[in-house]
Amino acid sequence: DAAGESDSLFDTAPALTAPAGYVVNLDTNIVVYEKNSETQLSAASLTKMMTTLLLLENYQDQLDSISLTAPSYIYDLIWEQSTNASTADIRRGETQSLRNLLYAMLLPSGNEAAYIVADYMGGGSIDNFVAMMNDEAKAVGCTGTTFVDPCGLNPNNITTARDAYLILRALTAYDVFATVIATPSYDMGTNDRYTTPGTYIIQNTDKLVTNSSYHRDYTRGGKTGSLGEWQNFAGWHSQNGESYISVLLNVPYDADPEGMRPALAETGTIMDWVFDTYTIAPALDTTQPITEVRVAYSTQTDTVMLYPADNMMTLLPAAGGADRAGVQCAGRAGRAHQAGRRRRHRHADDPGRGHRHRRFNCGQRCLAQSGFVHAFAREPFFFKHIFQSRHCADDLRRWLLWNI
Numbered sequence: 265d266a267a268g269e270s271d272s273l274f275d276t277a278p279a280l281t282a283p284a285g286y287v288v289n290l291d292t293n294i295v296v297y298e299k300n301s302e303t304q305l306s307a308a309s310l311t312k313m314m315t316t317l318l319l320l321e322n323y324q325d326q327l328d329s330i331s332l333t334a335p336s337y338i339y340d341l342i343w344e345q346s347t348n349a350s351t352a353d354i355r356r357g358e359t360q361s362l363r364n365l366l367y368a369m370l371l372p373s374g375n376e377a378a379y380i381v382a383d384y385m386g387g388g389s390i391d392n393f394v395a396m397m398n399d400e401a402k403a404v405g406c407t408g409t410t411f412v413d414p415c416g417l418n419p420n421n422i423t424t425a426r427d428a429y430l431i432l433r434a435l436t437a438y439d440v441f442a443t444v445i446a447t448p449s450y451d452m453g454t455n456d457r458y459t460t461p462g463t464y465i466i467q468n469t470d471k472l473v474t475n476s477s478y479h480r481d482y483t484r485g486g487k488t489g490s491l492g493e494w495q496n497f498a499g500w501h502s503q504n505g506e507s508y509i510s511v512l513l514n515v516p517y518d519a520d521p522e523g524m525r526p527a528l529a530e531t532g533t534i535m536d537w538v539f540d541t542y543t544i545a546p547a548l549d550t551t552q553p554i555t556e557v558r559v560a561y562s563t564q565t566d567t568v569m570l571y572p573a574d575n576m577m578t579l580l581p582a583a584g585g586a587d588r589a590g591v592q593c594a595g596r597a598g599r600a601h602q603a604g605r606r607r608r609h610r611h612a613d614d615p616g617r618g619h620r621h622r623r624f625n626c627g628q629r630c631l632a633q634s635g636f637v638h639a640f641a642r643e644p645f646f647f648k649h650i651f652q653s654r655h656c657a658d659d660l661r662r663w664l665l666w667n668i
Contacts (some may be wrong), residue, residue, distance in 0.1 A: 276323055278537050280530050281519040282512040286425035287534060288509040290433070291544055291650045292579045297510075297534055300425070305513045307423040308489030309350070309373045310496050311416030313431045314397045316369055321400075327363035327440065334358050334502075338379035339391070345417040345561045349375045352466050356371055358455055366440070367450045370487060371468040375415040382414035390414065403429045418493055425511040432486070432498045432509050444484025445500070448474040472499065476520050480527045482539060488527065493517050497527035506544050510535055543582040546573040591625065 277297055278540045284305055287297035323330060336356045342349050352367075352374030354360055360368070360380070368377035380392070386393030391412070397411040406427035412420045423431075444450075449467050458464035468474055472483040475626030494514040501508045512527045512534070520526035548554070553569040 271450050276537070276541065278533050280512070280515075282515040282527070282530055284425040284510060284513040285534070286429050287508055287510045287538055287540065288429055288433075289579050290436075290509060291505075294579045294588050296508070296538055296542055296579070298425075300483075302408060302424050302426060303513075304422045304424055305410070306419045306491055306496075307416055307421040308491045308496050309375075309413075309416040309430050310423060310431075310487055310489040310498055311411055311414065311421045312369045312373060312378050312489075313428070313435060313487050313498065314391075314400060314411060315378045315381055315414045316366065316441065317384060317404075317431060317435055318390060318393075318396055318400055319366060320435070320441060321403070322385065322439060324440060325360055325364060329362055331359050331361045332358070332365065332380050333374060334380050335383055338376060338383060338390075341413075341416075342379065342417065344374050345413070346375075349415075349417055350469075352377060352452070353464075354380070360452070364452050367444055367447070368452070368466060370441075370444050371447065371450055372466045373469055374466075374487065375417060376648070378415035400592040401427070401431070404434045405428055416489055416491075423513075425513050428496075428498045428511045428513070429509050432500065432511070436500060436509075442484060442500075445470065446473055447485075452568070455481075456563060469499075470499070471525055472531065477522065478525060481536065482530050482535065486531075488525075495525060497531050499531055499535075501539075503539050506539070506542075508535065508538060510538075541582055542579050545578065545580045623646075 282299065284300040284303045285297060286295065286299075286301040288295050298546055332431035334354055334356055339356055350373045352369075352372050354365075354368060354374065354376050360377075362381075365377045366380055369381070382390050382393035385396065392415055394411055397414065398409075401409045401411065404421070408422070408424040409427040409431075410420070412418045439457040445468075447468060449465050451462055452458075452464040452466060454461060468485075469488045470483075470486050471478040472480050473485050480501070480505035482501045484500040484502055486497055489496035494516050496511075496513050498511045499509070500549065501510065502615050510531055512530055514541050517526050520529040522529070550572055553571050555570050556567050557570055558567050559565060561613070562619065
């Protein structure tokens, strides 16, 4: 049955050593992999994604027109937290453009670059900037994230796999971010120490986008982070017109046979499975009516036929998926739904913790909040209700009569 198919599909996911993970299809907002996604773990340098988000929200059009000089005190703060912190080799008193600082934060994970930005945006106060970070985390829907510094050196920067997904999803709205994270290496230009062009080169720590054994053609980029004996990675992936965000947290180093980049190795493993397992396909046919709706107070007709406005794509199993349109949902939410249990249906674009649903009630709520077409586009489990349940079809007709 559909529930059994959904269970068996999810159960084919490879076993990961990552204690927490989250993978979401951006085309449908369906969660295709989830493991302890609400568990709070150390964010490490994934913290820099929030610093980047605040920078782009405020200065995306001034990246080349504003330059900042590195204040001396930030190096003392970095040294107090770690004697082995990653840097972009920006020295005290040196001046860099915001664009260079953006590359320095995201490619070699330069902690001094994050602090320089934080000092500027916080008006000379790192605490002010950290408060901005925490406010922005709440604004994008994070429920388990707390920041205490702008770079992630402090282990008390905590997040969840789901929250890291939300922050990275917000960043994907910026074209410059997409350009930066896809860059294997970057020339910072010249300064007093590097007077020859092409000698001040920084490298990307995301080896999924470089010429390495970890490389994946489908990875657009992401952000690494590490403290201790583990690594984080939040990545953005696209292939054949389908896009995903993946997050793996605190992956132990022994998960990587090469012993170097365990989060990248396991990201490649899970994303290979995702692209092999799922595909995007039409869930509705624009030439076929959804239902017939009774019309009140009309002298022309008693009923009208309701057709979908477009094909409304959804996520389906790659093997034989087109034949199962409207039958199953992906991941845990799908299993709970297909079993008809009164459990929470977790949808990736819902900043809360999901909502309870029984029969058509979930669809009614989404319809009421987001409009008819949005509900069909965003709620794939809705299709099963319409095509397989007489009661749900009746509910749909009632909702249409109340709201159209």
